[in-house]
Amino acid sequence: MVGQNGIMLAVNIISSHFGILVSKVCECLLRKGSLTIQNIVRFTELTPQQVKHSVLVLIQHNCVQAFSFRSDEDDQGGVPKGTHYVVIFENILHRLRFAKFSSIVSEQLDKESEELLEGLLQHGRLTLEQIILRALSKRNEGDCAIQDVLREKISKLVSEHFVERCPPSEPSVRLQDGDNSTRKRGTKSASFVRTKTLEQKVITAAVSLKRFDFTMNTGADVISEANALRKPANVTVGEKRKVEALEMDDGTIDEKDILWRANFEEFICHLKQKACIASVRSRLDDEVGVTLNAVLDATRGPEKKVKVENSVPLSLDAIFEEVIKSEEGRCMTKERVDLALSQMGCHPTTIGTKASYSVDVKNIIEIARKEEVESLISKRYGKDACRMFKLLWKNGELMETDKALYFFPISDTAFVNKNEALKSLSNLGNDGYLQMEKPVSQGAQSQFLLWKVNKSSLGEHVFDEMCHAALNLRLRLAYELEQEHEILQLPKHKRIGAEGKRYERIRDVNILLESSLMKLDEALMLFHDY
Amino acid sequence: MGRQPNISYQKRKRTDSELTDTERKLYDVVRSKEDMGIWTGEMKKETRLQDPEFTKILDSLVKLKKIKKFVNIKYNKRKYFIAAEFEPSKELSGGVWYTEEGKLDTDLIHGLKVLCKKLIVRENVATSESLTEFINKSGVVNVKCSKEQITEILRCLVLDNEIVEVKSSEIGVFGKISGGTPSYRCSNKEGDPKVGAMASFPCGACLRINECTPNGVISPMTCVYYTKWLDF
Ligand code: SF4
Numbered sequence: 077m078v079g080q081n082g083i084m085l086a087v088n089i090i091s092s093h094f095g096i097l098v099s100k101v102c103e104c105l106l107r108k109g110s111l112t113i114q115n116i117v118r119f120t121e122l123t124p125q126q127v128k129h130s131v132l133v134l135i136q137h138n139c140v141q142a143f144s145f146r147s148d149e150d151d152q153g154g155v156p157k158g159t160h161y162v163v164i165f166e167n168i169l170h171r172l173r174f175a176k177f178s179s180i181v182s183e184q185l186d187k188e189s190e191e192l193l194e195g196l197l198q199h200g201r202l203t204l205e206q207i208i209l210r211a212l213s214k215r216n217e218g219d220c221a222i223q224d225v226l227r228e229k230i231s232k233l234v235s236e237h238f239v240e241r242c243p244p245s246e247p248s249v250r251l252q253d254g255d256n257s258t259r260k261r262g263t264k265s266a267s268f269v270r271t272k273t274l275e276q277k278v279i280t281a282a283v284s285l286k287r288f289d290f291t292m293n294t295g296a297d298v299i300s301e302a303n304a305l306r307k308p309a310n311v312t313v314g315e316k317r318k319v320e321a322l323e324m325d326d327g328t329i330d331e332k333d334i335l336w337r338a339n340f341e342e343f344i345c346h347l348k349q350k351a352c353i354a355s356v357r358s359r360l361d362d363e364v365g366v367t368l369n370a371v372l373d374a375t376r377g378p379e380k381k382v383k384v385e386n387s388v389p390l391s392l393d394a395i396f397e398e399v400i401k402s403e404e405g406r407c408m409t410k411e412r413v414d415l416a417l418s419q420m421g422c423h424p425t426t427i428g429t430k431a432s433y434s435v436d437v438k439n440i441i442e443i444a445r446k447e448e449v450e451s452l453i454s455k456r457y458g459k460d461a462c463r464m465f466k467l468l469w470k471n472g473e474l475m476e477t478d479k480a481l482y483f484f485p486i487s488d489t490a491f492v493n494k495n496e497a498l499k500s501l502s503n504l505g506n507d508g509y510l511q512m513e514k515p516v517s518q519g520a521q522s523q524f525l526l527w528k529v530n531k532s533s534l535g536e537h538v539f540d541e542m543c544h545a546a547l548n549l550r551l552r553l554a555y556e557l558e559q560e561h562e563i564l565q566l567p568k569h570k571r572i573g574a575e576g577k578r579y580e581r582i583r584d585v586n587i588l589l590e591s592s593l594m595k596l597d598e599a600l601m602l603f604h605d606y
Numbered sequence: 607m608g609r610q611p612n613i614s615y616q617k618r619k620r621t622d623s624e625l626t627d628t629e630r631k632l633y634d635v636v637r638s639k640e641d642m643g644i645w646t647g648e649m650k651k652e653t654r655l656q657d658p659e660f661t662k663i664l665d666s667l668v669k670l671k672k673i674k675k676f677v678n679i680k681y682n683k684r685k686y687f688i689a690a691e692f693e694p695s696k697e698l699s700g701g702v703w704y705t706e707e708g709k710l711d712t713d714l715i716h717g718l719k720v721l722c723k724k725l726i727v728r729e730n731v732a733t734s735e736s737l738t739e740f741i742n743k744s745g746v747v748n749v750k751c752s753k754e755q756i757t758e759i760l761r762c763l764v765l766d767n768e769i770v771e772v773k774s775s776e777i778g779v780f781g782k783i784s785g786g787t788p789s790y791r792c793s794n795k796e797g798d799p800k801v802g803a804m805a806s807f808p809c810g811a812c813l814r815i816n817e818c819t820p821n822g823v824i825s826p827m828t829c830v831y832y833t834k835w836l837d838f
Contacts, residue, residue, distance in 0.1 A: 550821055
């Protein structure tokens with residue numbers, strides 16, 4: 077579920093990347109759910125032309141998907157006619173992570189592949205020809221041999237699932253009750269859940285079977301082909317791409333016109349693996365990290381899904397084999413791998429004579445989320461409040477204030493005043509970190525209060541607050557940069573004295589705010605994508 | 607309010623023939639409450655006895671050592687009594703961590719926490735048995751500690767992120783600890799709790815976050831916490 081702050085952050089990202097008009101259309105779709113062009117025009121009060129262009133930009137950058145409703149019955153009555161547009165919230169937030177995506181490709185493949193991916197991230201969707209032309213324009217050479225090397229690299233990017241074919245321009249989705257009603261986000265109502273389902277349905281319907289199908293068309297010279305098909309001077313490459321994005325239809329399209337884009341899901345899989353490893357490394361030790369990495373590497377099959385709950389069961393021998401592939405793992409013994417698995421709470425299950433290990437990935441993510449929330453609570457509400465929160469988290473059920481208070485006195489600082497404890501609990505409750513209930517017995521309200529950590533609503537609350545904090549960081553950064561706009565323009569030789577100091581300050585401010593945003597973005601993914 | 611005992615007092619065998627009828631009436635009420643005890647107000651209501659007779663009978667039962675007074679940590683102003691053969695429930699007395707006056711024994715708790723942590727750091731891994739044995743043998747604490755007491759201290763250290771609970775695998779550092787036994791180790795290499803992403807910049811610690819809006823009175827552009835943070 078996406079709250080008000082999630083929407084505001086998404087709108088801020090779109091507005092800073094594509095301007096105010098596009099962000100208006102995006103906000104309208106975020107708040108109202110899927111809409112037709114006519115309805116967007118009605119709600120935003122922009123001209124049809126402005127709306128159309130904005131939607132095209134959003135489609136080009138994979139933030140909006142078009143679809144139409146299909147009814148299984150012959151009777152077409154009640155099915156909303158025309159093309160509908162749904163915004164993909166996650167893909168907007170992924171725009172904060174492009175640098176992370178690029179560095180994955182640079183680590184796993186090479187610098188050239190990273191450059192090719194950057195082209196797709198920058199332009200959203202491109203044909204093979206456009207990807208190659210863009211890469212060649214950055215070099216001085218452009219012969220056929222180089223083009224074949226580039227094709228080879230693109231083929232590798234596709235086979236590694238870093239790049240995929242764009243989905244069909246307008247998949248059809250079966251209409252179900254509630255799908256055509258007006259939906260609002262950010263009002264914590266059940267209607268959002270329907271929007272989410274529709275959004276997911278559209279994404280699922282848009283998955284092409286040929287998603288990772290790359291037929292290499294070697295030998296063709298894109299430069300001469302591009303010259304031969306010289307487009308009318310008044311149509312820009314960008315505009316042509318946008319129109320293609322709308323007109324493309326999977327299946328009938330010429331191979332040359334296939335549009336490609338970055339496959340965000342694959343990158344999130346990689347980042348999730350990294351996050352899990354970082355979490356066990358800091359909580360347990362490096363050897364556990366190496367073992368987990370090996371288990372997850374061996375787990376990655378052809379069907380990669382982000383939301384895997386357990387790793388594929390593997391024998392100790394298979395895990396050990398994978399561990400010693402890495403430099404760090406080479407000095408580990410089988411006994412130490414076994415110990416590392418048990419430190420993660422992973423114990424063998426025996427089927428027949430074979431013992432296999434499966435790591436509880438969901439639990440690792442949950443612990444990482446808990447650590448993030450605990451550190452926030454400790455900082456904001458104090459250590460004592462944090463201890464009570466942890467107790468309630470561990471307990472998992474509603475706890476009477478008295479019982480919580482009974483354990484609470486065992487603190488490192490003298491006896492904690494009961495009123496103080498109750499105040500902390502109330503603060504946590506009012507700010508959405510705890511669920512509070514007043515039990516009613518025989519018609520009268522009891523003097524006891526019941527407290528609980530509701531993990532699913534807590535996750536949504538924390539995510540929304542993180543979106544708020546991310547927006548704050550972005551706004552402050554933009555403000556600071558604007559204030560020092562002139563200083564930043566100064567040539568190197570003029571950055572002396574007071575101005576030199578200001579220049580250094582704004583440079584450090586930029587680094588600090590950007591790095592905080594990068595770190596916060598990891599936490600955003602932890603709560604929303606993993 | 608409070609827990610109700612399972613056994614009703616009518617079923618109890620009456621052997622206290624030396625008590626007067628009213629004394630027995632009051633004694634039966636107190637005894638029926640088992641380890642939960644009862645306070646004077648409730649006693650009066652249940653027995654319909656009034657002062658000064660009530661106080662007289664209460665005193666005589668105390669003198670006869672049939673009932674005894676105790677402090678209920680939840681209501682320390684009320685006078686609570688319990689039949690002599692029972693000990694007040696942990697919920698009411700606060701258990702071993704409370705002094706007889708109903709006060710939390712903070713010195714003992716703090717001392718034991720520091721001691722347990724030190725021992726775990728020294729030994730690398732420990733169980734509540736091994737710690738209890740060591741603490742009782744060494745005589746550093748002048749009372750005898752039970753395994754349950756030490757386990758509670760360890761749980762508190764776990765809540766404080768000072769240590770972590772792991773199950774023994776019998777390998778490596780776990781050595782002699784039999785497999786599956788809950789054991790305790792330091793939480794991470796440095797023993798410091800991890801600082802999360804939100805806690806690393808002003809908004810994470812900010813209690814005004816709900817009032818903060820881009821164009822409001824409290825806004826990130828004018829935020830004093832940011833100004834202080836970015837003042838270098
Ligand atoms: S910007 Fe300032 S006032 Fe607003 S939430 Fe962050 S720290 Fe608090």
